[in-house]
Amino acid sequence: MDLSLDVMAGGVQDDTVRVSIxxxxxxxxxxxxxxxxxxxxxxxxxxxxxxxxxxxHFGDKDAIAGGFFDIADAALLACFRxxxxxxLAIRERLYRAITAWLDALAPHQRTVAGMLGYKxxxxxxxxxxxxxxxxxxxxxxxxxxAMLPSVGWRRELEEAVITTxxxxxxxxxxMDRSPGTESTRSLLRxxxxxxxxxxLRLGFxxxx
Numbered sequence: 001m002d003l004s005l006d007v008m009a010g011g012v013q014d015d016t017v018r019v020s021i022x023x024x025x026x027x028x029x030x031x032x033x034x035x036x037x038x039x040x041x042x043x044x045x046x047x048x049x050x051x052x053x054x055x056x057h058f059g060d061k062d063a064i065a066g067g068f069f070d071i072a073d074a075a076l077l078a079c080f081r082x083x084x085x086x087x088l089a090i091r092e093r094l095y096r097a098i099t100a101w102l103d104a105l106a107p108h109q110r111t112v113a114g115m116l117g118y119k120x121x122x123x124x125x126x127x128x129x130x131x132x133x134x135x136x137x138x139x140x141x142x143x144x145x146a147m148l149p150s151v152g153w154r155r156e157l158e159e160a161v162i163t164t165x166x167x168x169x170x171x172x173x174x175m176d177r178s179p180g181t182e183s184t185r186s187l188l189r190x191x192x193x194x195x196x197x198x199x200l201r202l203g204f205x206x207x208x
Contacts (some may be wrong), residue, residue: 021047022067026108035065035114063116068105069134073141080145091147091192092166098166098188101138101195102173106181134143139163161198165191 024046029035044054058064173184
């Protein structure tokens, strides 16, 4: 195996280890009944590694939570590979991309709420700053996965609208106990319909 393949293989192995650490932390959170009760040393033990090894992959507990959101981002990006993706209307691509992200988090909905609550502790200002950066990054990935074509001021407006829709939908989802989170999905459909009507008035295209 040449050097480039060694590097690629190492990257895949690192991703696998990161995912195993995240799953270990999620198991502990479910057992304890809260994210706040999870300790990094316990995650290392659950994952079958030393604290030093865990630290090579995640710098702190919040970074482990970030690893779970990375898994959701990957599910979102995977939409891009679906057959016929580019032929769907933009509104449908946005809907499917955002719901793919939420569906990846769904098995641990209550734990996700705990992760966000942990960030909001008064002493965790640095985590809140990190959270803002993640919101922006995920909103960008939603836009790219949906293949939105605008540039300039229209792109900036799109980004603001998508971020608002994403955060509004996510906020509803966190508290949604309806079967299949149908309440959240209905809200998302409505928000996207309103955004599409506004876009058409501004001369945006609603189709590929």
